[in-house]
Amino acid sequence: MxxxxxxxxxxxxxxxxxxxxxxxxxxxxxxxxxxxxxxxxxxxxxxxxxxxxxxxxxxxxxxxxxxxxxxxxxxxxxxxxxxxxxxxxxxxxxxxxxxxxxxxxxxxxxxxxxxxxxxxxxxxxxALSSQALVAGYRAVLTAAERLPRFLPMFTTAAGTVPPAKVLVLGAGVAGLQAIATARRLGAVVEAYDVRKAAAEEVRSLGARFLELDLETQTGVYASQQSEDTLARQRELIADRVAASDVVISTAAIPGRKAPVLVTTDMLKAMPAGSVVVDLAAESGGNVTGSVPGEEIRVGDVLLYGAKNMPSTMxxxxxxxxxxxxxxxxxxxxxxxxxxxxxxxxxxxxxxxxxxxxxxxxxxxxxx
CATH class of the missing domain: 3.40.50.720 (NAD(P)-binding Rossmann-like Domain)
Incomplete structure (x- = not known):
């Protein structure tokens, strides 16, 4: 044949x-x-x-x-x-x-x-996992290209440049690769996932895992959450989004619309020049207003809706x-x-x- x-x-x-x-x-x-x-x-x-x-x-x-x-x-x-x-x-x-x-x-x-x-x-x-690995890596490079500052810390005669703060939402294959890549580039990284098992994986890569006062999931893959739970989640991560220079969102639920984790108000609270890369843009988006393949300005923050990221490598x-x-x-x-x-x-x-x-x-x- x-x-x-x-x-x-x-x-x-x-x-x-x-x-x-x-x-x-x-x-x-x-x-x-x-x-x-x-x-x-x-x-x-x-x-x-x-x-x-x-x-x-x-x-x-x-x-x-x-x-x-x-x-x-x-x-x-x-x-x-x-x-x-x-x-x-x-x-x-x-x-x-x-x-x-x-x-x-x-x-x-x-x-x-x-x-x-x-x-x-x-x-x-x-193939979902293999291509997510590529997407997670590429997402950090995409953010670094657009961020108007360094990711790593530099100590120079003119003074010290502090490292950028990166927040990764979702610690599946794409999220873990984003964490690892951001850490290799010298950023300070923290991450969140609804799955309890993700905490150990996040910490093993040298990132801080956000402990939120929310019920965790025990499965290997994330499942759909109620709107009340998502609203509480957004409330609890809002201050971490506001403190970040880069946010990489990777949360996805197979066969369903991606959960909204970051709102427009949360974007506006971020430092000027910050960059957000929404890897879930093609499945509905983790970030309000993200459009696959487009860069959108929300105040002084750049929101990039990822589209077919693996194809860029x-x-x-x-x-x-x-x-x-x-x-x-x-x-x-x-x-x-x-x-x-x-x-x-x-x-x-x-x-x-x-x-x-x-x-x-x-x-x-x-x-």
Whole structure:
């Protein structure tokens, strides 16, 4: 069977779903691999490198030729897909309902890494985590570029420059990477998360964990909170936001709108020149007024709504994502044949459409 890796066509998407290293892995598993010419250009993966890894480089999009299409964004050529073909992408069903309908109607078996179950067996395919790592790192660099002062402390003959104060809201993968990066750059960092277990991880990175008079959660992943709890949370962190030079917000709840943690009044209380980077902007925003991909001035504070941050670092983001995709594909590949076993909890959990049906219940309800 053939697996195809297209060049991404959506604006500002610079990642690719396969790199030469993962092509080698797929070829070793018995698959033939087609790569659209120029697919890896932004990730510095040349057509020659793909050929050397065993791929066939083609001029056209692989949909309609390959039985399996691997992409970052959902393929735009659904009309070329045939019944029984398989796709793996970062398809977010709640915002791509027309695309889901098209996949269903053509009998395509579509897997979304956005739906991957958070179980141990699935960790090597966990693209949400791998891309969050890139986003957390990049968020701090984005803030540092826009902050009109140093992050680290400097002692000079002209006096001492104190370090910047950075507040990270949410200590998942993106938040922890933001903490680590800000600490490496010399900032004084504090962080908050509703999950009790996050405190130890935050402290292990050299940051201060904010202890708030609120009920904590015990799960590995954050769950939705009541509006009363969120209002109390905002009240308790307001003074820490006001004392910060940089705020990085990363709080997200899978499948739901991001919680609002920072209000306009809180922004206005920050020091002049402060920078806020909202990594949750695309899922509703942790910060009131944030818009994906836009910089907004709120008084003397700059609010940046992040949009597809991993794509701004396409080389490593692609390397990580490609490995996630390959690992998921290998779960359903035997002797060069891709035959998904949907009794497997990992494959079942991220299978969106199969044999003309929408298998993901929340998406089925939206349709």
């Amino acid at each position: 053939r697996a195809g890796i297209p060049a991404e066509s959506r604006p500002a998407e610079r990642r690719v779903a396969g790199v030469p290293d993962t092509v080698t892995t797929l070829v070793a598993a018995g698959l033939a691999v087609d790569v659209q010419a120029g697919a890896g250009a932004h990730a510095h993966a040349t057509d020659e490198a793909y050929r050397a890894a065993g791929a066939e480089v083609t001029a056209d999009h692989p949909a309609g030729r390959a039985e399996v299409v691997l992409s970052v964004q959902p393929t735009e050529h659904v009309d070329r897909l045939r019944e029984g073909d398989v796709t793996i992408s970062f398809l977010q069903p709640s915002t791509e309902l027309d695309h889901v309908r098209a996949l269903r109607d053509r009998g395509v078996t579509a897997f979304s890494l956005d739906l991957l179950p958070r179980v141990t067996r699935a960790q090597t395919a966990d 396409p080389a490593h983001a692609s390397r990580l994502y490609a490995r996630n995709v390959a690992n998921l594909l290998l779960l359903m590949t035997r002797d060069g044949e891709v035959r998904p076993d949907l009794s497997d909890e990992v494959l079942d959990g991220c299978c969106l459409t199969h044999q003309g049906e929408v298998r993901h219940a929340p998406t089925r309800e939206l349709l």
